[in-house]
Amino acid sequence: MKGFSLHAVCRIFHQPNPTPMTSLIRIRYIDGRRLRRCTLAAARWLIGQQQSLNDINVFPVPDGDTGTNMAFTMRGVFDRLSSLRSHTVSEISEGIADAALLGARGNSGAILAQFFQGLAHELQGKLHTTTEEFAHAVAQGSAWAREAVSEPKEGTILTVIQDWSTYILHHAPTKKDFLDLFEHGVERARESLKRTPEQLAELKKAGVVDAGAQGFVYLLEGALEYIKNGRIDRELELAEQDDLPAEAHIEHDSHDITFRYCTECMIHGERLETMQIRQLLAEMGDSLVIAGSSQKMRIHIHTDTPIRIFEALETIGTVSQQKADDMRVQARDAFGQETAALALVVDSACDLPPELMEQYNIHVVPVRLSFGDKEYIDRVTIDAETFFRKLQTDPNHPRTSQPSPADFDRVYAHVMSHYEAAISLHIPEMYSGTIQSARRAAHRFGDRIEIVDAEAVSIATGLLALNTVRRIRRGVSRKEVIDALKADVKRLEVYVALPTVEFLIKGGRVSYLKGLMGRFLNIRPVINFGEKGKIEAVGRAIGTQDVYLQLLKIIEKRVGTQKGLMMSVGHAAAPEKCNEVIQWLRSRYEPTECFSVPLSPALSIHGGPGLIGIAFLPPA
Numbered sequence: 001m002k003g004f005s006l007h008a009v010c011r012i013f014h015q016p017n018p019t020p021m022t023s024l025i026r027i028r029y030i031d032g033r034r035l036r037r038c039t040l041a042a043a044r045w046l047i048g049q050q051q052s053l054n055d056i057n058v059f060p061v062p063d064g065d066t067g068t069n070m071a072f073t074m075r076g077v078f079d080r081l082s083s084l085r086s087h088t089v090s091e092i093s094e095g096i097a098d099a100a101l102l103g104a105r106g107n108s109g110a111i112l113a114q115f116f117q118g119l120a121h122e123l124q125g126k127l128h129t130t131t132e133e134f135a136h137a138v139a140q141g142s143a144w145a146r147e148a149v150s151e152p153k154e155g156t157i158l159t160v161i162q163d164w165s166t167y168i169l170h171h172a173p174t175k176k177d178f179l180d181l182f183e184h185g186v187e188r189a190r191e192s193l194k195r196t197p198e199q200l201a202e203l204k205k206a207g208v209v210d211a212g213a214q215g216f217v218y219l220l221e222g223a224l225e226y227i228k229n230g231r232i233d234r235e236l237e238l239a240e241q242d243d244l245p246a247e248a249h250i251e252h253d254s255h256d257i258t259f260r261y262c263t264e265c266m267i268h269g270e271r272l273e274t275m276q277i278r279q280l281l282a283e284m285g286d287s288l289v290i291a292g293s294s295q296k297m298r299i300h301i302h303t304d305t306p307i308r309i310f311e312a313l314e315t316i317g318t319v320s321q322q323k324a325d326d327m328r329v330q331a332r333d334a335f336g337q338e339t340a341a342l343a344l345v346v347d348s349a350c351d352l353p354p355e356l357m358e359q360y361n362i363h364v365v366p367v368r369l370s371f372g373d374k375e376y377i378d379r380v381t382i383d384a385e386t387f388f389r390k391l392q393t394d395p396n397h398p399r400t401s402q403p404s405p406a407d408f409d410r411v412y413a414h415v416m417s418h419y420e421a422a423i424s425l426h427i428p429e430m431y432s433g434t435i436q437s438a439r440r441a442a443h444r445f446g447d448r449i450e451i452v453d454a455e456a457v458s459i460a461t462g463l464l465a466l467n468t469v470r471r472i473r474r475g476v477s478r479k480e481v482i483d484a485l486k487a488d489v490k491r492l493e494v495y496v497a498l499p500t501v502e503f504l505i506k507g508g509r510v511s512y513l514k515g516l517m518g519r520f521l522n523i524r525p526v527i528n529f530g531e532k533g534k535i536e537a538v539g540r541a542i543g544t545q546d547v548y549l550q551l552l553k554i555i556e557k558r559v560g561t562q563k564g565l566m567m568s569v570g571h572a573a574a575p576e577k578c579n580e581v582i583q584w585l586r587s588r589y590e591p592t593e594c595f596s597v598p599l600s601p602a603l604s605i606h607g608g609p610g611l612i613g614i615a616f617l618p619p620a
Helices: 006-012 032-048 050-055 066-083 089-103 106-122 131-148 157-171 178-199 201-206 211-229 274-284 306-313 327-335 354-359 384-393 405-416 434-445 459-473 478-491 502-506 512-520 544-559 575-589 601-607
Strands: 261-268 285-292 296-303 318-326 342-347 363-365 368-371 374-377 399-401 421-426 449-453 493-497 523-529 535-542 566-571 593-598 612-617
Touching: 032 050, 032 066, 032 089, 032 211, 050 066, 050 211, 066 089, 066 106, 066 211, 066 405, 089 106, 089 296, 106 131, 106 157, 106 211, 106 261, 106 285, 106 296, 131 157, 131 178, 131 285, 157 178, 157 211, 178 201, 178 211, 261 306, 261 327, 274 285, 274 296, 274 306, 296 306, 306 318, 318 327, 318 374, 318 405, 327 405, 342 405, 342 459, 363 405, 368 601, 384 601, 399 601, 405 421, 405 434, 421 434, 421 459, 421 478, 434 449, 449 478, 459 478, 459 493, 459 566, 459 593, 459 612, 493 544, 523 544, 535 544, 544 575, 544 612, 566 575, 575 593, 575 612
Parallel strands: 342 363, 342 421, 421 449, 566 593
Antiparallel strands: 261 296, 261 318, 285 296, 368 374, 368 399, 493 523, 493 612, 523 535, 566 612
16 A cells, blocks of 8 residues: 555545544554655654754753754765665665764764664564564664763653653554554653653753754654655644743853863774773763764764874774864854854864954864874864974875865854854865865755855965954844955955975975976975965075065065055964064054964965965955
8 A cells, every 4th residue: 555645545445534544544564665754754854843953952062953963864864765775674774774873963863873773783684563573673772872872861862762662662562553653652752852851950941851852752753744644745733832942041151061072983893892982982071972883883972182082993993084063163153142143164274363263153164184094184183283293203295185065064054053144265266176065065055155265275264254254243234244255355465485395396286397496496485376366476585584584575565555454474383483473564564453373284284384474454
């Protein structure tokens, strides 16, 4: 019988007036096709409710991203099932579990992934499942989910999963109809959800239910809707739960967050053990969730030192899909008092002092870099000091890789859940595929994200970003902010003194022949970024000291008598020379803004130690 439409069944039996569904339809088993379509409906319903989940997210950290993370997790499941065709519950449940594990994001996403792992394990080898077999599978999923969490708390998604699965397990022997069992099971899950504020003080104080638990109830409601009506794309109405608040009411300081980074990765190996990993990471953070199997696991933890997490895990397996989200930025987005309608997103090649990045809540998509097979997240798992130390000792020349569309999608999904629109400012398209990745990720958000080519990098992008966020804070309209930014791009100038050409050669930024000639003649270039970010040599000097003098002469000529300039200086492992340049600029030009900053490791790869850059932006 195709679908479970009551009216379709009535037509088959020639009944003009439908009788109650529970007395007519008996769904005594679920096969692969039904499980697939139930899960698609469940995923679609949860994805559509992600903002309501973000609005009530206060535990374990009030960073307003539970809905985004659970939606990201289930979107991976939805995409996998959309192309997976099988008639066995074994293969479908395995596909669900694998997709959830690979796509899991956040605390609730990792717990959900482990629930599906337990479910799939119990359904292994089965063509279809009865209510009793299904009950044992969800009980297994519940147990596995709880075991995945290092310090399980009641009043969370774990509690609702357990209460629901316990009801299913106890009543499956007498309820042979999946519709009957599911309808009553969903009611039990809703009752459990309502009790979560009484079980967790943080929820009661904020006046909300647990966001992860609510997300699980949404999944059950979506699945039930398919069982009742046989449709995946049907628009559901929210269940009548007037006593459940729609938004958290809390006063929160982002600095109250104990550990700053929500850190995740995959680890592959032979005979991976949950207890071993738990002991390995126990002192490095909290909110540890370990999901997966003995060959493949997803690790989620809140920590201040993501690099220590990844390095520890590398001692027992191969680490991939590293990510570390700044929960302080997310918390300010969710509950900050100065949230604007427009957000600014940059990549980590944008160089601004950390205090300004934090003050203006600028969102960063990190560039990735690697020494040989070892990958780092720019400015998160490697800083400038560590980078230059490795540059001297590691036999592998470092390489950079642009952020992937998935990296952008994760940041955009969070930003779009808290802002009306965003501006995304990035490395010149001429030299990197970063903007292409940004465009691909931004596509699903329609016209809400404006992508702008900075036509420069580093401190130059930093000046553009600073000017832009200040306009946003002043309440300037989106169109005016974008127009002003594009005008700034055309007025901005940046000049860089390179005391060596070695790194330009190794990075492929100049030809080997030209580099060899420059090295032979001891020539040190001064470069700038021209139209569309094209790198051009604008000066040459013999020796390191002369190249710095040449840089200052070019600045004198280009600035002339202009006043009211914003200026910045960037350096690569040359803080003393940078301070000299800053003092010279301040005494000579009295700029309205003049800051210095170490270059990001991702950019230092191409310039090498000793690099000094000066950027300036005349007033409009």
